[in-house]
Amino acid sequence: MKPKISINNLDFFYGSDQALFDITLDIPENEIVAFIGPSGCGKSTFLRTLNRMNDTIPIASLRGEVLLDGENIYAPGTDVVALRRRVGMVFQKSNPFPKSIFDNVAYGIKINGIHSGKSDLADRVEKALHDAALWDEVKDRLNTSAFGLSGGQQQRLCIARALAVQPEVILMDEPASALDPIATQKIEELVVQLKQYYTIVIVTHNMQQAARVSDRTAFFMLGKLVEYNPTQRMFTNPDEKLTEDYITGRFG
Amino acid sequence: MASTLSKDQRKRRIVNSVMTGLTAASAVSVTGILLVILGYITYQGLSSISIEFLTDTPKPVGEGGGIGNAILGSAMMTGLAALIGLPVGILAGVYLAEFGDGWYGKTVRFIADTLIGTPSIIIGIFIYTVVVMPMGRQSGLAGGLALAVIMIPIVARTTEEMIRLVPNAMREGALALGAPQWRVSWNIVLPAAASGIATGAMLAIARITGETAPLLFTALNSRFYNFYYDQPMASLTVQIYNYATGPFEVEHAMAWAATLLLVGLILIINIAVRIVTRKRF
Numbered sequence: 001m002k003p004k005i006s007i008n009n010l011d012f013f014y015g016s017d018q019a020l021f022d023i024t025l026d027i028p029e030n031e032i033v034a035f036i037g038p039s040g041c042g043k044s045t046f047l048r049t050l051n052r053m054n055d056t057i058p059i060a061s062l063r064g065e066v067l068l069d070g071e072n073i074y075a076p077g078t079d080v081v082a083l084r085r086r087v088g089m090v091f092q093k094s095n096p097f098p099k100s101i102f103d104n105v106a107y108g109i110k111i112n113g114i115h116s117g118k119s120d121l122a123d124r125v126e127k128a129l130h131d132a133a134l135w136d137e138v139k140d141r142l143n144t145s146a147f148g149l150s151g152g153q154q155q156r157l158c159i160a161r162a163l164a165v166q167p168e169v170i171l172m173d174e175p176a177s178a179l180d181p182i183a184t185q186k187i188e189e190l191v192v193q194l195k196q197y198y199t200i201v202i203v204t205h206n207m208q209q210a211a212r213v214s215d216r217t218a219f220f221m222l223g224k225l226v227e228y229n230p231t232q233r234m235f236t237n238p239d240e241k242l243t244e245d246y247i248t249g250r251f252g
Numbered sequence: 253m254a255s256t257l258s259k260d261q262r263k264r265r266i267v268n269s270v271m272t273g274l275t276a277a278s279a280v281s282v283t284g285i286l287l288v289i290l291g292y293i294t295y296q297g298l299s300s301i302s303i304e305f306l307t308d309t310p311k312p313v314g315e316g317g318g319i320g321n322a323i324l325g326s327a328m329m330t331g332l333a334a335l336i337g338l339p340v341g342i343l344a345g346v347y348l349a350e351f352g353d354g355w356y357g358k359t360v361r362f363i364a365d366t367l368i369g370t371p372s373i374i375i376g377i378f379i380y381t382v383v384v385m386p387m388g389r390q391s392g393l394a395g396g397l398a399l400a401v402i403m404i405p406i407v408a409r410t411t412e413e414m415i416r417l418v419p420n421a422m423r424e425g426a427l428a429l430g431a432p433q434w435r436v437s438w439n440i441v442l443p444a445a446a447s448g449i450a451t452g453a454m455l456a457i458a459r460i461t462g463e464t465a466p467l468l469f470t471a472l473n474s475r476f477y478n479f480y481y482d483q484p485m486a487s488l489t490v491q492i493y494n495y496a497t498g499p500f501e502v503e504h505a506m507a508w509a510a511t512l513l514l515v516g517l518i519l520i521i522n523i524a525v526r527i528v529t530r531k532r533f
Binding site: 051053056058081082083084085088089091093095096097098099107108111112158161162165 | 353419421422423424425426427428429430431432435439440443444
């Protein structure tokens with residue numbers, strides 16, 4: 001297996017509070033890795049270290065390394081803007097821009113100058129909306145406000161927006177936690193389909209979701225990585241007693 | 253039923269109705285005073301408003317005349333102030349909201365708040381010292397600059413407040429797409445806050461349209477149509493002051509009419525603000 005991202009001995013701090021302790025794990029290319037764990041266990045914080053989203057928090061600091069294709073993204077002189085183009089992100093709450101549906105998807109393409117001309121831009125927007133399984137629902141209203149979409153549609157729009165810049169990795173922070181079961185199912189099917197083109201890391205509260213979509217699962221607790229194994233093994237015969245207790249609902 | 257209430261309950265009900273009555277009476281008196289002012293101004297001023305009044309220049313007492321040049325002067329000075337004050341104020345507000353958490357931002361914010369609380373006549377004296385004295389005369393330029401100085405901190409602080417209301421999730425969404433910080437501020441945050449910023453801008457314009465004291469020192473007044481910023485310039489507010497302090501009844505009537513016009517303009521700006529804010533997402 002070829003690791004797309006390797007995390008080595010990562011410690012993370014909010015001011016003097018340590019939020020992550022000595023995390024080491026590899027995320028293989030074209031697989032789906034799920035992070036599970038109780039609230040406040042550090043799984044979202046960890047996810048956000050992978051595209052340096054935590055840089056926006058002034059008091060945050062970090063030790064250790066995160067290698068993307070073998071290169072440390074925390075090395076001095078790293079272009080964070082270029083990094084985030086390669087490692088896209090979908091957030092827990094859908095966060096469309098106050099623009100039209102078309103412009104939401106076009107935004108990332110435009111700022112990164114990926115397109116060559118207007119019709120290419122339109123083609124790329126259409127492809128991204130197709131890939132996010134949203135095209136048929138929005139093709140007649142591309143120029144209307146993104147806020148007119150339902151919650152599930154808004155979240156798929158955000159996925160389309162992330163796909164449009166052709167990232168290599170997509171980070172998803174509880175992408176379905178605010179959605180109803182049908183919208184959740186659509187997102188899950190989508191995530192599985194996207195696996196062939198992207199490496200996907202998904203944080204979820206929902207253990208069944210992790211079991212359904214992921215190839216590997218990492219279980220976090222109190223900022224520590226308790227267990228990291230293939231999902232099937234994790235949910236049938238985990239190495240750690242703590243994992244079993246959590247998965248079977250004895251706490252959390 | 254009332255007889256079944258305990259003494260405590262009865263007391264509570266009485267206190268409740270007294271307090272409700274007091275707050276309602278205060279609310280009525282606030283709007284009542286405003287309505288009385290508007291009504292009185294209309295009553296006193298409406299009869300003197302005519303085409304001649306709106307277009308002519310002031311004439312010696314008894315020969316009619318109007319405030320056309322004052323309307324133009326107010327428009328030119330407010331326009332100049334907006335031209336300077338809006339961009340500077342909005343950009344300063346963006347800085348304060350997006351990058352202003354350090355000592356520099358805190359200092360700027362404190363100074364802006366102080367400036368907002370400074371009596372406008374002091375700003376007039378300041379511009380008199382740094383612009384009028386070197387130029388050797390009062391001018392529309394000096395008046396416009398004084399109004400701009402009054403406007404900048406108001407626009408900066410309202411812009412900052414509006415930008416802070418933009419959810420952080422929207423910024424993160426753009427950053428996660430590989431947008432540099434300045435593009436996030438420029439084409440995500442600013443448009444999201446646009447209607448609020450427009451509200452602040454229009455309220456600031458309404459505020460400076462009503463300023464008199466800083467213009468007395470800086471633009472002075474003029475009896476003629478003046479299209480040049482380097483000459484003394486008439487304004488509605490100073491014209492009202494002159495007419496109102498004059499000895500003749502005719503002048504007082506014209507002061508009322510000009511007041512009605514000014515209040516009408518400010519009312520229109522405020523209504524426009526309402527319409528702009530209603531169009532929010």
